[in-house]
Amino acid sequence: MTPTPETLPDDPAVLKAMLLAKTEEVSRMATSLRAYEAMVEALKLRIARLKRQKFGRSSEKIDREIAQLELALEGLEVARAVAEPAPAGDEESDTASENDAPPSPDPTPSPEKTTPRRRGKPKVAPDTPRERIVLDPGEQCPACGGPLRLVGEDVAEILDFIAAKLKVVETARLK
Structure with missing residues (x-):
């Protein structure tokens, strides 16, 4: 109940106590508001990071998480609008509450950045020692006994x- 000038008591001690109670309430609400604003900013940054991560690939999991974070952000903004403190008549109490350290909101762990897997042949340093094994099919065809000639080779590393210690083993199949 908000007191009107007619319902306020005439006793200065009671008025001072009421003023102190209101000042404490405003300070508490301002601290709460700063905590909500910090949480809103953290959620906005996380949404932006997830949107950047989503660019270039399609993932239902990221879409669902973005939707959930946007709902949480909307809920926090509504709660902040409802809990806005009344303007304080005393400027000193307002500046004193700004110097108080706001409680840090519980930061949600951000997803670690995943690097895309490389496909294909891994890069090997050119100075890595190499061992070459040559599999020779022979000089004659096993079916007809005719001479075989070299047409190339398949190399597998x-x-x-x-x-x-790393080394590359090359296996060459003569054709």
């Missing part, structure tokens, strides 16, 4: 890890 396998990266082998031996006692903390």
Whole structure:
């Protein structure tokens, strides 16, 4: 109930107590408002980050999370509009409440950035030691006994890890 000038008591001590109670209430509401504003900003940044992450690929999971965050943001903005404090008549109490440290809102952990997987052949340093194994099919055709001639080779590379040392093993199949 908001007191009117006619219903206010005449006792200065009671008036001072009422003023202190209102000042504390305004300070508490201002602190709460700052916490809500910080949370709203954090959610806006997270939504922007998720929208940037979404660009270039389609993911239903990201779409759902963006929708949920936008709903949470809308709810916080409505709560902030409802809980706006009444203007304070005393400027000193307003500046004193600004110097108080607002409680930090519970930050939600942001999703870690995922790097896209590379496809294809991994890059190997040119100075990695190489071992070449040649599989020779022979000089004659096993079916007819005719001579075979070399037409090329297929080379397969396998990266082998031996006692903390890397080397590339090339296997060549002569054609």
